[in-house]
Amino acid sequence: MQLGNLSISNAVLLAPMEDVTDIPFRLICKRLGADIVYTEFVNSEGLIRHSEKTKQKMMFLPEERPFGIQIYGGGEGSMEQAARIAEQLQPDLIDINCGCWVRNVVGHGAGAGLLKDLPKMQRIIATVVNSVRLPVTVKTRLGWDTESINIIDVARMIEDTGAKALTIHCRTRAQGHKGDPDYSWISAVKRSVTIPIIVNGGIDTPERAKDVFETTGCDGIMIARGAIQNPWIFAEVKHFLLTGKRLPEPSFEQRLQLLREHLHLSAQHKGERCGVIEFRKHYSGYLCNQPGVSKLRSELMHYVEVQPIFDHIDRFVKVLTTDITTVEPRESLAA
Numbered sequence: 194m195q196l197g198n199l200s201i202s203n204a205v206l207l208a209p210m211e212d213v214t215d216i217p218f219r220l221i222c223k224r225l226g227a228d229i230v231y232t233e234f235v236n237s238e239g240l241i242r243h244s245e246k247t248k249q250k251m252m253f254l255p256e257e258r259p260f261g262i263q264i265y266g267g268g269e270g271s272m273e274q275a276a277r278i279a280e281q282l283q284p285d286l287i288d289i290n291c292g293c294w295v296r297n298v299v300g301h302g303a304g305a306g307l308l309k310d311l312p313k314m315q316r317i318i319a320t321v322v323n324s325v326r327l328p329v330t331v332k333t334r335l336g337w338d339t340e341s342i343n344i345i346d347v348a349r350m351i352e353d354t355g356a357k358a359l360t361i362h363c364r365t366r367a368q369g370h371k372g373d374p375d376y377s378w379i380s381a382v383k384r385s386v387t388i389p390i391i392v393n394g395g396i397d398t399p400e401r402a403k404d405v406f407e408t409t410g411c412d413g414i415m416i417a418r419g420a421i422q423n424p425w426i427f428a429e430v431k432h433f434l435l436t437g438k439r440l441p442e443p444s445f446e447q448r449l450q451l452l453r454e455h456l457h458l459s460a461q462h463k464g465e466r467c468g469v470i471e472f473r474k475h476y477s478g479y480l481c482n483q484p485g486v487s488k489l490r491s492e493l494m495h496y497v498e499v500q501p502i503f504d505h506i507d508r509f510v511k512v513l514t515t516d517i518t519t520v521e522p523r524e525s526l527a528a
């Protein structure tokens with residue numbers, strides 16, 4: 194797909210996720226093959242009030258490029274100013290969130306709330322497009338609910354405003370993050386517009402990714418929870434698209450190695466205590482497919498420093514390898 198100066202074929206993107214897509218996680222996903230990474234959604238009101246916490250959410254490192262800042266809000270004026278502030282940091286693109294389903298975002302006429310007021314959505318996107326030089330993209334959903342799916346009209350409108358790409362989370366606002374995504378609308382959207390269409394929702398295996406590309410004709414896919422559960426998914430999808438074969442699953446040792454690197458990055462970028470606490474959501478992705486890991490995961494939740502976590506993991510591995518070496522002879526005897 195062509196997006197401003199970027200040209201990416203079969204693009205596999207990391208989705209914006211609040212409290213998840215911070216610098217450490219983005220660096221990990223980037224290294225594993227994510228073609229574009231984004232901030233979590235950044236509140237336009239917070240930006241124009243110069244909230245330091247809100248501004249921090251937009252920070253990124255050069256090696257994260259191509260990189261997008263996602264903003265959201267329900268007012269044209271604040272979105273215009275927010276886009277200008279975001280542009281000063283020189284990301285590669287600005288994405289507008291028109292898909293967030295949570296009540297207090299929707300209640301302020303932002304996120305998926307804009308699906309209820311398309312003239313306002315149009316004004317906001319057009320205002321942002323006209324106030325920055327960067328490519329502006331939009332992320333939205335199929336519609337408010339199954340009775341009011343309007344993605345084809347919305348896609349045409351978004352293209353007319355001058356947005357450069359559209360990501361479609363193939364669920365409705367009413368579905369939240371649950372239920373099956375419905376990709377069947379995408380080929381009709383593709384026939385209706387010329388801007389790149391990126392499909393999101395429920396893509397968590399290489400097979401699903403290939404199927405989505407083939408059945409929808411989309412230009413890219415975007416992965417959210419599948420990347421938390423398995424950051425290797427980007428490399429796995431790309432390999433599968435290229436060869437039709439699956440990469441071998443990462444070994445437990447490889448999982449632990451990446452966990453250590455990710456945790457280090459988290460402590461480095463956020464300070465040790467905060468970095469360790471915020472890292473907890475990632476244990477489930479790294480510590481799996483091994484007997485005893487669910488107990489290990491809950492034990493690690495108690496730490497607030499890095500070294501005791503590494504020590505605890507080392508003890509776990511030692512017991513594991515001792516068990517294996519004592520179990521193996523008995524198994525071979527049985528055979």
Ligand SMILES: Cc1cc2nc3c(=O)[nH]c(=O)nc-3n(C[C@H](O)[C@H](O)[C@H](O)COP(=O)(O)O)c2cc1C
Nearest residue numbers: 208209210211233234362394395396416417418419
């Ligand atoms: C923890 C979490 C935080 C999210 N935060 C954002 C966000 O800041 N901006 C956004 O556009 N979507 C956000 N989403 C939605 C995802 O980007 C994505 O659209 C959704 O999870 C569906 O994709 P999936 O089925 O691959 O998870 C979030 C999702 C999760 C699970």
